[in-house]
Amino acid sequence: MTTIREVSKLANVSVATVSRVVNGNKWVSDKTRDKVLAAMSELGYQPNSFARSLATNKSETFGMVVGDLGGPFFGDMMNSAEDAIRKAGKHLIVTSGHDSVDSERGAIDFLLQRRVDGLLLHLDVLPDDDIISLSDRCGVPIVLVNRHIPELSNQCVFVDNDLGGYLATKHLIELGHSEIACITGPMYKKDARNRLAGYRSALEEAGLQYSDNLVIESDYTELGGKAAIDKLTRRNAPYTAVFAHNDHMAIGAMTSLKALGKSVPEHCSIVGYDDMVMARYVEPALTTVAIPVGEFGKQAAFLALKLSGEQNNQINHQFDPKLVIRRSTAPLKPA
């Protein structure tokens, strides 16, 4: 690797001059600049970002932690975050947290050691308290994606899951359904609790009775969705519609229902959550609650940029989910 010193020798100038042209400083004569540029390209010079960052104490780089580099959900998020950050002339390093406290911590440490100018965190398992103390001591702005921690409110970008649950349920109610089953995510996750709360409030608003019997806690997987329907059957609970806390479970439920000889939406309506790609492709296409994932990543990036003093965009902290009506829901047929 060639250094700035070698370039300076070849060009017959001082390292300071080379540094100036590398950094686009005005105070260099055109002639000198050309000489330096020539030397640089002759040597294939690449500035050493470590040395540079060490000297300036900034990296021009933001770090992002996502649950899993492969998640379809994260793809869009990373993309739009990177886009916004690139447009600000910075870079984004993405790492995955792998759904474990240790590796989430590890990912954060990794980024911190790289002295990122800010952190965009999508943390699944790290407890609130840890995040709060992290925010206090880490020295760089952190923004939380898809998570709301009251103490860190203005560092959060999140979606109103209560509203999502409410919208899904209300849609079903408006179609005439009154016996609506709910397949929830793991209840230790706030997302799931909020979606369930939305479900309850829609029920309540309509004067419908909430019944534990119709609620199955599951695990956000397709298999879990299937199993939930089986449980419902075993409980002998009557229902004409299902609200699943994500599309995976909704699709699993759909499969199970079909296997039971019930067709969707004729015998049973289904609403999912997330609006993943496959929601458009299943048969019937799934009615679901869409989260503006791209907007999410973008606003998180804006927020990080803002908190690090780079920009001053207007930030949108909370997003409203939107109901996307497709063909898995239909008016209740009189029995």
Added chain:
Amino acid sequence: MTTIREVSKLANVSVATVSRVVNGNKWVSDKTRDKVLAAMSELGYQPNSFARSLATNKSETFGMVVGDLGGPFFGDMMNSAEDAIRKAGKHLIVTSGHDSVDSERGAIDFLLQRRVDGLLLHLDVLPDDDIISLSDRCGVPIVLVNRHIPELSNQCVFVDNDLGGYLATKHLIELGHSEIACITGPMYKKDARNRLAGYRSALEEAGLQYSDNLVIESDYTELGGKAAIDKLTRRNAPYTAVFAHNDHMAIGAMTSLKALGKSVPEHCSIVGYDDMVMARYVEPALTTVAIPVGEFGKQAAFLALKLSGEQNNQINHQFDPKLVIRRSTAPLKPA
């Protein structure tokens, strides 16, 4: 940010000693080590990776460039690559190349400036020659993912697209089809040319006539797939099966076909390529050629590790695609 010096002061030792305990050097007495460890945690000390890398001239980090952080294809690849690299005690920085020569170059420069120990490159547009010269001068091992450059053969990990095209076509032939349309990707891409070559060789092997009339060059998008069917219709070309160079186009074609009143697979069989998630969910589920994407990322990581002298795994350079038969293909019905 607290430095090694502050820790050394608090612990009443020299910086060298602190450095030793940070790096797990044996030559430190337990007592001293404990003192230092205590000081470190009291100060919340995080080693500065820049200073460290500057001093050692290594980063313990590999860099990866993918076309687009959001691609479903890339998700698995990143995941398994990161996994393999993490298991080797290193880190992976992922950046996107955005399908443009400039940003692919920019992404590579970014990583090079971060002095990565190796580069995993999934390059869509950068020409072979540029890559070859890059490999010569960049000073770190580079491995090419999903691309075969003869001059850099042992730095490539790729899939046999000829075989993929052949398998897809042969499957259709075995089902009795002889008039098989082919919707290709952009022909400036080698992938597409190879898949087409596979198509031709399967035809040839079966003694079937190749006809330009049945080949439509498209763009790997769902819309492109739809348009291709329209073109075929306008050409008035008779066909009973379609081989599309990716699943997106296959699904687009399926939609178009249905709109034309032809049902799949009764009137027309369809084979896709890639085996993306949605292939399982469309109706009918798509027969397609699967690429072992995960294995890909993993082998690329192994290769990079090996070339950088870290490990010595046995590397698999070329992968065979596999035909996944689902329900979009069926035996030709006698007219």
Added chain:
DNA sequence: CTGAAAGCGCTAACAT
């Protein structure tokens, strides 16, 4: 076992 000191490559005053 521990400390002192010389860099690693670059930036940013400060000189000239």
Added chain:
DNA sequence: ATGTTAGCGCTTTCAG
């Protein structure tokens, strides 16, 4: 307009 030089925080001889 250009050069000199003192760090940035850490690792690594080389001496104790």
